[in-house]
């Protein structure tokens with residue numbers, strides 16, 4: 001769930017500008033696994049897990065949803081609650097900064113409730129430790145008092161299902177990761193799947209749009225449904241203001257205006273790549289140096305920008321740092337200043 005007032009959500013692009021953007025996103029969320037486009041394997045896995053729990057009349061196992069922003073983690077958490085007919089409680093890692101914050105949430109859950117914790121890797125360590133016992137035994141220990149006189153009082157919890165979402169599953173401590181019965185790794189969407197997302201969104205928005213225009217948006221939305229839906233909205237704006245209908249002309253006009261290139265790269269993607277190419281001669285360059293050079297948080301560069309650049313073959317992550325590929329030099333029409341640097345970068349890929 002995106003809360004524009006929450007600084008932890010600043011890494012989500014493009015930033016929702018208004019309540020209207022949030023309402024728009026909410027309105028387009030699929031409400032069932034059948035409506036959810038793509039991620040066929042994850043859908044089948046979730047279906048099995050939920051059906052088995054229903055047949056045994058128990059709470060479904062804890063679920064971890066991992067993947068870059070905008071691929072449908074929050075949507076899936078809502079679907080899990082919907083499909084299993086259970087109430088949903090939503091929270092987020094940054095909102096749980098003390099064990100007491102988590103204890104308050106856990107102790108107020110009703111039996112069978114689904115607890116969704118977005119950005120679960122941002123939860124404070126003491127809360128994380130409290131969660132181990134809660135997930136395993138539906139119990140927490142509440143510390144009363146301080147120092148030598150401190151005692152712990154056990155508190156039984158109602159059985160619940162935790163659905164955690166993370167853009168950085170590698171940051172979760174093993175004991176926490178191991179307590180999830182199922183981890184779903186969400187992948188970037190294929191263009192054909194994104195076209196389906198867009199067809200559905202255009203119908204819900206009552207927007208007549210050419211199939212060729214939808215295909216063009218699908219190829220330029222970084223493999224991400226959230227971005228596909230946002231670009232569709234910008235195309236709708238463009239068609240509304242300049243007339244001529246929502247066709248290829250409106251797509252090119254809107255996407256050029258919003259600096260989205262033919263690969264779907266936006267301003268920050270391009271800045272990261274051109275910085276590696278021109279300032280570090282293709283790399284390798286370390287993450288923190290790169291982040292400082294483009295004036296962004298290292299986490300944003302690592303979890304929001306890089307996964308897509310790696311996926312489309314412009315960037316590799318090596319033990320010595322980030323390296324631009326031959327394709328990146330070609331895409332940006334640049335040449336290495338030091339002959340041999342490119343192949344040095346590519347040579348260390350496999351390390």
Ligand SMILES: Nc1ncnc2c1ncn2[C@@H]1O[C@H](COP(=O)(O)OP(=O)(O)OP(=O)(O)O)[C@@H](O)[C@H]1O
Pocket residue numbers: 001002012024025026028029030035036037038068069070071072073074075076118165167197225226229
């Ligand atoms: N498989 C899908 N089919 C149709 N629409 C989708 C799908 N996945 C995501 N969307 C749309 O994309 C938008 C973003 O999805 P969602 O908020 O679930 O992403 P997220 O992975 O939770 O992102 P974040 O990590 O930023 O919280 C939603 O409005 C939803 O309508």
